[in-house]
Amino acid sequence: MAEKKISLMDTVRDASKGVISGIDKKDVEHWVEIYFLGKAYQVPAGLTIMQALEYAGYRLIRSCGCRAGFCGACSTVFRRKGEYKLQTAMACQTRVEDGMYLVQIPFSPAEKPLYDIEKEKYEASVLLKYFPEVARCVSCNTCTKACPQDLQVMDYVQAALKGDYKQVAELSFECIQCGLCAIRCPAEIVQYHVAQFGRRMYGKYGIPREENTEKRVKEIKNGEFNKKFEEIMSLSEEELRSVYTEQQNTREVY
Ligand code: SF4
Ligand code: SF4
Ligand code: FES
Secondary structure, three states: OOOOOOOHHHHHHHHHHHHHHOOOHHHOOOEEEEEEOOEEEEEEOOOEHHHHHHHOOOOOOOOOOOOOOOOOOOEEEEEEOOOOOOEEEEOOOOEOOOOEEEEEOOOOOOOOOOOOHHHOOOOHHHHHHHOHHHHHOOOOOHHHHHOOOOOOHHHHHHHHHHOOHHHHHHHOOOOOOOOHHHHHOOOOOOHHHHHHHHHHHHHHHHOOOOHHHHHHHHHHHOOOOHHHHHHHHOOOHHHHHHHHHHHHHHOOOO
């Protein structure tokens, strides 16, 4: 029988399976009721929103990526029963609560201007050329409240307005591009694209080039590692695995 190919995503999905498929109803002491797409589901308390949706029978193909709070794919909007406030969260990082009305936002539609920073000058005005909408910020702080990473989003938008690339880069460094700030912004600013532009400009022009990196890039360009690359590319999957394991054990760079 042909061997079944296991993709990386299968492996990641399986890592979470133990949590949801291993649950025996009779062992569950506490249940909560959540609403997803308007339908009520009883799920064990303590699961993350993502696990609860899978427990309820949904197979998440969109709105699901790393399952660890890094990729920004599992943006969720919810409202608790009896509360007026609309909340935002990452489904893989937030536990279900009784009476949550949930909706997943797998993608936030956003315009992104085309630019080539190689051709730009390191000047404050460049940011406004591509993102004039930052001038519309009304300092309402809604973006900061919406950010599941607890970033000071409004502050980096204000820094962007001043063309302070360093501050934009530093304040937005942990942005996971989930889009939750942008969907709440009354000025319709796409904060995470502004931030990415700021980080790119700062990375390209604002910080000194790192000598060792420059040296290594030159070595790669000169083909000094071609032989090694070819060797690796010619290995079978099994050989690759063994090289990888060996490398992990010895901590040597192959
Ligand atoms: S939500 Fe929009 S308008 Fe409000 S502070 Fe953030 S960027 Fe400014
Ligand atoms: S800044 Fe916006 S896109 Fe980035 S993590 Fe926070 S809410 Fe998500
Ligand atoms: S799945 Fe990647 S952040 Fe939640």
